[in-house]
Amino acid sequence: MNPILFWSIAVFVVIAALMVVRLPNIFHAGLSLIATFGGVAAVYAMLDAHFLAAVQVLIYVGAISVILMFAVMLTQHLAQREVRGSMSRHVSGALVAGLFGLFAVIIVNTQQWPSGGLPFKYLQAGDIGKLFLDKNAFLVPFEMVAILLLVALVGAVMVARKEGDR
């Protein structure tokens, strides 16, 4: 694939992510998050996972970001700036994350990965659907996820309700 494409999308994603974690205004951070999700969808597209890219946009941008924005708006004023944490906190966090990242990057880059020549089956939506309903494939996890979502729904309602309500 085109290196230029890859690099530009990669840079975009990383910068957007950095903005998410660094912008003091939480609303701006949320917007950056949406941008990140978009970028990640593009990455999926580059990796020939088109269905997943679509799902990414639908779910992450369309639902999860909205939930987070709801949370932002319900819990503080829009223009409020976040109170900055102490410098030592930032330094230690950066150090830890940086160290972890450094190690992981080194590990990743020093393995012998196969180049893109391996046979690759391109999954259509239908293929994915079949896999979901195939009892030897992903049927059980599929049903489990359904239950999980139900539980999450009920749980969220229970956790977030006012005290004393039924």
Added chain:
Amino acid sequence: MAPVGLAHFLTLSVILFCVGLYGVLTRRNAVAILMSLELMFNAVNISLVGFARFMGNEVAASGQMFALFVVAVAGAEATIGVAIVLALYRNFRHINVDEVDLLKW
């Protein structure tokens, strides 16, 4: 420049993960922490899809399916997280996690 291979995507995944990690460890607003957490989920997904793409037929389907499941679960998790944040807000009138340290010595 070398052809874009699995290593590049994995590196991207790692960087994104670490950025998210930094955010989780550093941000004081609870919702910001949730946002950083979503970043980490996405990073993992990139890595999974990358493996699916580059490691051959056996894992191709598994990788993308796994990523789909991750998306679903991440959604559920975000929901619960927001519910908790709302409950937190109701009790403390703010969501500054540094000041929510009642379960301490």
Added chain:
Amino acid sequence: MVGLTFAADVPAASTETVLALTPDLLGKIWLVPALPLFAFLIIIFFLRRTRMLAALVSIGALTGSFLISAAALMARIQHPHAPPQIWDFNWIVAGPLTIPLGCLVDNQSTVMLVVVTFVGTLIQIYSTGYMNHEPDFGFGKFFSYLSLFTASMLFLVLAPNFVQIYMGWELVGLCSYLLIGFWYYKNSAAQAAKKAFVVTRFGDLGFLMGILLIFHTTGTVMFLGADGALLKMAALAPTQMHLLTIACILIFCGAIGKSAQFPLQIWLPDAMEGPTPVSALIHAATMVAAGVYLVARCFDMFIASPDAAFFVAFIGGFTAFMAATMGVVQNDIKRVMAYSTVSQLGYMFMALGIGTSASFVAGNFHLVTHAFFKALLFLGCGSIIHAVNTNDMWKMGGVRKFMPITHVTFLCGSLALSGIPPFAGFWSKDEILAASWGSPHIILPIFGYVAAFLTALYVSRLYFVTFWGEYRGGDPHAPHDHSPLRDPAPAHDEHHDAHGHDDKPHENPLNMTGPLMILAVFATFLGFLNATPLHIEYFGHFMAPVGMEAHGGEHSALPLILSICIAASGWAVGYALYFKEPEKSEAMLKKQFSVVWRFLENKWYMDDIWAFLLKNTMFLGATACNWFDRYVVDGFFVMGSGKAAYFFGGLLREEHSGKVQQYAMMIVIAVVVVVHGVGVAEPTFVLSPTQIMQHFMKPGGTP
């Protein structure tokens, strides 16, 4: 298993193998210590309140022991060169170690048995009179203790090995404690008993170390025989002289303690707090002689080490001299006798230390004669004390007028002690002094002769001040030196009525004067058992150490004449000073020699020196222990561990900040560490980042 064993391979002078004791008699030897022990048990459990019955049981048991001992002695006299016979049973059997308990019958032990039982019987008879002021329970208790003591002493004498002699040693020490502190409510008596026990224990420590050393070196604790400890130790002489010398000196430490030699002589004068029969029996005739008996037993070992032998002789000689100087300034008649005992014991050790056959015989002979005449002297003192109710010689005077029997017997004893012929002490002490001439060390005869002069001096002082002159005493019935809990003196009132309201002191009844008279006979004539200048050497032949010349060879008449002159001059000085006006002489002496007098009166300041040493060492030790306990044990370990726990807990407590992000950071760090660790442990599974970086640094990149 009870058995009759014979000390085999004892190098005997003659080739006789006839047994001295018949198996019948030998089988009954164990009764000798057992009878008094039974008497003790019977009296303690049943007869404490019955006065005369308790006394009878005790005296009867000891008489029985005496008869058996006499029979054994007779048997051995008939066959003096027979090998020693042992009746024993195995008490401890532990692998290669076998310790038997039993009775060793040979010339030395039979002589000692007869001395102890005979003198002991006489003293017990005497006690029935002396202790008649005691209440019932005290009277019975006294006889029970006396029986226990004689049982222990006989057990010690009959010991065939070091372990048994040590056991007997400790037992007699216990009995000494019980008897010195008999009137335990008197604080001075209780203190004296404690002092005696502790000081002798001090010596016993050395003794025990010596026994352990001997056992470690030779593997046996038995005395006699070619494979007995003594000969084995003696065989070490050429190669390991130091070991032998140290062992001998350690054993001698026990004797220093028990026989009150320098520097542990401090307990014996204080022990006079006990009743006079106790002083006579234990601290004159028998227990303190146990030290001499021990060294005599181990003679084979001591003579193998000339250094140890000289040590013994020197300590003995020095003690003889030192104690004699202290005896000259005492006012309490019992104290004078106590120092005299210490001094005479010193003579015995000096004799043993000189190491020749003649000196060995002389030392043992002096032990025997001393037992008799010292017991006599003590009982005589007791007789006087019982009559005049005071110990202080300056409150007596003219006693000869109203206590004639006591006077004569006491005079016999005094002459024996100072070594005037033909009394017993002359023959034995003269032998010792003569033998000391044969020693290469000139200091020994010097000690001996000076001490002889002082002996004559203090005993003549005592004699003249007490028995001659005018009676200086007050009311003889004022309470003193007797149990304050005594009955309201019915005995005295009876005496009163019988003598027609006589207020003056009077002679004691026969149960007290009888033993005095018997002992006086022995004190006068016993010496002729071994009057070497007259070539009578029964005792010498009997007691000669096996393997040595049977008698010490001729010696000139010079030592003989010298001793007589010195003794006589001592008496002459005593007469001159104390016959006519004793108080004036005493006062004059005190003024003229005040410094010396004070030095002697304070016992050469030895009590003070010991107190200072012990106090300071104990104080140092106690301070060190206190510091250690306070700062190391308590401060560092106890408080320290608490504080450390608190400190580390405080550090760890910070973990629980309640801050979620901090927990998250901990998790991340942990993951990094774990991955790194797994990579180090199993490089093929996960590569540790540092490994990777190393490969990465190398030219050519990937692993």
